[in-house]
Amino acid sequence: MTAGERQQSPEFLTTAGIDVGSAAIKVAIVQGDGNGDETMLAGVTQRLRRRDPLPVTEDALEEALEKAGVRRDELDYIATTGEGEIVTFRTGHFYGMTTHARGGLFLDPEIRAIVDIGALHARAVLIDDRAKVLGYRMTSQCASGSGQFLENISRYLGVTIAEIGPLSKDADEPEKCSSICAVLAETDVINMVSRGISIPNILKGIHLSMAGRYFRLLTSTKAEGAVMVTGGLAMDIGLVAALREIVEEQGANLDVRTHPDSVLAGAIGAALWGGFRARKLKKAGLSFSSGSDS
Amino acid sequence: MEERMSTSASCLEGHAALVAEAEALWKDYSLTSVREWKKESGGIAIGYMPVYVPRELLWAQNALPVGILGGGDDLEIIRGDAYYQSYICHIPRSTIELGLNGSLDCLDGVLFPATCDVIRNLSGMWKMQFPDKLVRYLDVPQDFDPAMGGAFYRHELQEITESLPGIGGRSYDEDALRTAIQVYNESRQAVADLYDLRRREPWKIPTHELYVLLRAGMVLPPEEHTTMLRAYETAVSDDESRRPMDQARVLITGSFCEQPPLGLIKTLERAGCYIVDDDFVQVHRWIVGDIPVDGDPLGNLVTAYLENSIESPIRYIDDGVKGQGLVERVEHYGAEGVLFCAPSFCDPALLDQPMAVKAVEDAGIPWTAFKYSENSGQFQVIREQAGTFADSIKLWSGE
Numbered sequence: 158m159t160a161g162e163r164q165q166s167p168e169f170l171t172t173a174g175i176d177v178g179s180a181a182i183k184v185a186i187v188q189g190d191g192n193g194d195e196t197m198l199a200g201v202t203q204r205l206r207r208r209d210p211l212p213v214t215e216d217a218l219e220e221a222l223e224k225a226g227v228r229r230d231e232l233d234y235i236a237t238t239g240e241g242e243i244v245t246f247r248t249g250h251f252y253g254m255t256t257h258a259r260g261g262l263f264l265d266p267e268i269r270a271i272v273d274i275g276a277l278h279a280r281a282v283l284i285d286d287r288a289k290v291l292g293y294r295m296t297s298q299c300a301s302g303s304g305q306f307l308e309n310i311s312r313y314l315g316v317t318i319a320e321i322g323p324l325s326k327d328a329d330e331p332e333k334c335s336s337i338c339a340v341l342a343e344t345d346v347i348n349m350v351s352r353g354i355s356i357p358n359i360l361k362g363i364h365l366s367m368a369g370r371y372f373r374l375l376t377s378t379k380a381e382g383a384v385m386v387t388g389g390l391a392m393d394i395g396l397v398a399a400l401r402e403i404v405e406e407q408g409a410n411l412d413v414r415t416h417p418d419s420v421l422a423g424a425i426g427a428a429l430w431g432g433f434r435a436r437k438l439k440k441a442g443l444s445f446s447s448g449s450d451s
Numbered sequence: 452m453e454e455r456m457s458t459s460a461s462c463l464e465g466h467a468a469l470v471a472e473a474e475a476l477w478k479d480y481s482l483t484s485v486r487e488w489k490k491e492s493g494g495i496a497i498g499y500m501p502v503y504v505p506r507e508l509l510w511a512q513n514a515l516p517v518g519i520l521g522g523g524d525d526l527e528i529i530r531g532d533a534y535y536q537s538y539i540c541h542i543p544r545s546t547i548e549l550g551l552n553g554s555l556d557c558l559d560g561v562l563f564p565a566t567c568d569v570i571r572n573l574s575g576m577w578k579m580q581f582p583d584k585l586v587r588y589l590d591v592p593q594d595f596d597p598a599m600g601g602a603f604y605r606h607e608l609q610e611i612t613e614s615l616p617g618i619g620g621r622s623y624d625e626d627a628l629r630t631a632i633q634v635y636n637e638s639r640q641a642v643a644d645l646y647d648l649r650r651r652e653p654w655k656i657p658t659h660e661l662y663v664l665l666r667a668g669m670v671l672p673p674e675e676h677t678t679m680l681r682a683y684e685t686a687v688s689d690d691e692s693r694r695p696m697d698q699a700r701v702l703i704t705g706s707f708c709e710q711p712p713l714g715l716i717k718t719l720e721r722a723g724c725y726i727v728d729d730d731f732v733q734v735h736r737w738i739v740g741d742i743p744v745d746g747d748p749l750g751n752l753v754t755a756y757l758e759n760s761i762e763s764p765i766r767y768i769d770d771g772v773k774g775q776g777l778v779e780r781v782e783h784y785g786a787e788g789v790l791f792c793a794p795s796f797c798d799p800a801l802l803d804q805p806m807a808v809k810a811v812e813d814a815g816i817p818w819t820a821f822k823y824s825e826n827s828g829q830f831q832v833i834r835e836q837a838g839t840f841a842d843s844i845k846l847w848s849g850e
Contacts, residue, residue: 234697242721249697250723252838255846289847290839434697434845 166190170233170435171198171225173218174256174428175247176421177210177240180276180304180389183421184217185260186225186232187428191436195263195429198225200421214244236431238423239275251430253423254280259288260426261385264416270380271422272371272400274390276304281374288426294374304390310346310363314356321360325395328361342366364399372403375411383412391419466686469679470660473667478525480549484670485517486557495619497585498561500546500570501708502765503737504589505752508611510673511631512620517558518669518734521545524712524826534576535569540796541824542709543573550580559618560585562611566708566765567799585618587611593767595757605753612749628748636741638673641680643736646728648684650784653725654695655687659716665732666710699841702786703729704777704807705793705800707763709825718830719790723841728784730763737761764803773803774810781816787844790837791820817844 168190176183181204189195201221203213222229237247238256253273261271262284271282280295296303311321332354334345342363349359375384390396397415404411418425438444476484485496494513499506506516522528522545530551531544549555561584563574574588590607592600612623621627642665649656664683668676687693703719707730719726730736742755762768762776781789789811793800804820811818819840821833 247696249845250721251845252723252835252842254839255842430842430846437845438697 169194170432171227171231172234172236172428172431172435173221173232174260174424174426174431175214175218175235175237175241175244176253176256176423176427177214177237177243178205178275178389178423179240180205180308181420182210182213182217183424184214184221185421185424185428186221186227187425187432189429189432191432195432197263197418197421197425197428198227200418200424202420210240211243234428234431234435236427236434238427241427248431249434251427254282254290254293255288256423256426256430257387258282258284258290258426259429260422260424261387261419262286262288263425263429264418264422265383265385265414268383268385268414270375270378270382270384270411272375272384272386273388273422274304274371274386274396275388276308278303279371279374279388279390281371281378281380283378283380292378294377296370296374304388306342307363307367307390307393307396309343310360313343313346314350314359316356316360322392322394322396324357325360325364325393326357326398328355328357330358331361331365332358334359334362334366360395361399364393364396365403368396368399368403371400372407372409376409381410383414385419385422386413386415387419387422389420391415391422466660466683466690469683469686470663473663473679476670477663477666479670480522480526480554482517482554482557482670485515488515488672489557495559495615496557497615497620498555498558499734500561500563500566500573501542502564502566502733502763503591503760504562504564504734505608505756506673506734507628507631507635507742507752508608508749509615509620510634511628512612512615512623514559514615514620515672518732519546519549519555519561520666520669520710520732521825522549523710524714524828526826528826538796539569540709540794541826542794543569545825546573547576547580550577558584559620560587560614562587562589564589565591567797569798570708585614587614591756595767597754597757601753601757604756605749608749608752625748628752629744632742632744632748632751634673634677636744638668638677638680639735639738639741641677641684642668645680645684646736648688650727652695653698653700653727655690655693657720658726658729659713659720660687662713662716662729662731665735668732668735697845698723698725699844700725700727700785700787701790701841701844702727702777702781702784702788703731703790703792705791705797705804706731707733707765707800708797709794711792711794711823712825712827715792715823715827715830715833718834719837722834722838723845724790724837727786728780733761733763737763764799770806773806774808777807778810778814778816781811781814787817787848788840789816789818790840791818793820793822795822795824817848 169188171188174185181202184201186198199221201217203217234248237244237250241250257271257273273280278296283292334342401413496515496517497509498517498519509516521542526545528548531548534547535544563570578586592604594600616622701724737760738755739759743751
């Protein structure tokens with residue numbers, strides 16, 4: 158069935174998911190029939206770069222709708238996640254764990270856990286085959302396990318965020334740094350630079366330190382088998398490689414996976430849960446249309 | 452009130468102006484509006500602690516009932532901590548702070564109802580700190596036989612009526628009490644109508660607004676407060692921009708004495724919950740329905756307490772039926788889950804919670820529990836908990 162045919166079919170609902178993160182806005186437009194036939198029509202990521210998140214959200218949604226060839230009034234549900242409570246035109250809001258779980262499962266139906274690594278925190282979530290959250294563990298408020306920390310380090314080292322992963326993979330002698338405190342870790346990095354440690358070795362050391370925290374989160378949830386890395390740092394190939402290294406070193410029964418759309422997992426999950434709710438509400442004779450204001 | 456409202460209305464309109472006005476009244480801990488009322492009316496002001504006092508009795512004798520619900524998250528506690536151990540709830544320490552810093556000096560007396568041992572203890576401290584003021588511990592019956600508990604409660608109320616003329620209040624008069632009962636019947640009805648509207652259309656009345664309006668009723672004369680509530684009801688009913696969202700309908704219980712910070716209520720709403728019933732500022736809803744104005748008005752107050760007061764942890768209820776009222780409220784308000792939201796160290800709320808939990812569990816109602824203090828400032832953990840609870844209701848309820 159083509160996208161156009163789906164659009165016409167009453168079985169298929171078209172929904173938008175908006176993941177308002179602290180560093181970027183992610184939007185996904187999804188169509189599904191509620192019985193497993195689900196397609197992502199478009200996905201968009203826009204970095205905030207210190208801008209007001211509301212207009213960026215509007216802009217990202219419009220861009221995604223255009224890509225998907227869907228009009229806003231054709232959406233059956235606009236679901237938000239992350240800091241999406243600020244989005245006044247939403248139909249409903251879902252919490253981050255719930256949406257990343259659903260989005261992760263959509264991207265890879267074999268996974269039974271996710272590690273969501275965002276700009277400000279990371280969390281490991283244990284799920285079942287319906288994306289129901291069975292348990293979770295989060296990093297504490299310390300910033301050293303987060304993307305924001307990595308972004309700060311990249312500035313000290315004079316590299317772009319996109320360069321971090323490939324550079325880290327070139328490391329031959331990673332230099333370990335503090336995994337406890339972002340402030341101490343930053344001091345470590347400055348010392349490493351003055352000691353002449355190469356940038357790849359510094360980055361790999363940081364990746365290993367962060368990955369060690371995620372590994373502990375995963376094991377404390379008792380995760381086993383396929384695990385999907387989601388969130389903004391899922392695209393950091395150096396970090397994913399470091400997590401795989403630690404898993405192998407520890408001999409854990411974990412298969413760390415990622416996906417080209419991992420960064421959109423929250424938005425995809427929100428859109429899919431939006432479809433689920435739209436059906437449920439329809440069945441109950443209720444309809445909560447999304448607002449048109451911003 | 453009209454003057455105050457017109458000032459606010461110059462920059463805000465409709466319900467926003469009313470809410471801003473109510474919040475300004477609530478946050479004025481030095482009770483400017485009470486001082487002004489005393490000056491204008493020549494009446495006296497009597498403070499009262501949570502949960503319930505018969506305000507009609509005070510109003511009938513030209514005494515403005517002034518609710519004292521602690522200092523919330525606005526007040527720095529400097530002296531109050533010296534009076535209470537760290538394992539005692541927060542409301543007595545902020546209340547004594549307000550007393551000692553002079554904020555409550557316009558009150559001619561304070562009633563301390565039988566809410567818990569801490570409030571009883573506070574009444575003793577008040578007597579020692581403010582020997583020139585009327586300080587009365589209002590004991591309430593836990594035996595609901597009219598011949599036993601009723602007679603006892605009537606005696607308690609009579610003592611209050613007799614104590615007011617000595618500090619500037621009017622003498623007890625049956626007709627004045629009948630009028631006051633009618634005034635508070637209208638007040639209760641206005642509150643009940645807002646709760647009913649929120650039950651039907653919770654998106655029209657965000658609880659963080661309703662709560663602020665209820666708090667204004669702690670300092671306003673009852674007729675003015677009723678006018679404010681009715682004006683708000685009209686304004687939100689007419690506001691078509693308030694549209695429904697897909698949120699979980701929850702009932703909050705446990706917050707009847709020490710009040711949650713406004714930030715906590717907002718956090719719960721932002722986390723995806725429509726609060727469709729609660730027990731905030733419960734003096735407004737303690738008596739269900741109207742109190743008759745005919746006949747013996749004092750007797751009517753007594754009967755209302757014995758027969759028409761709500762189920763509460765501070766009121767004796769047999770173990771076998773404890774929680775039944777909560778389950779009935781869940782059904783009546785169409786709640787999909789219960790948030791047990793009690794202040795830390797609140798004995799009445801927390802000791803009752805296991806029985807209430809059992810009742811909701813037996814009825815198959817989802818629930819979650821957390822604690823707060825009136826001066827809590829960080830809600831991230833509660834946000835996560837309430838958010839995942841709302842998600843679980845929306846996605847997995849009925850399984």
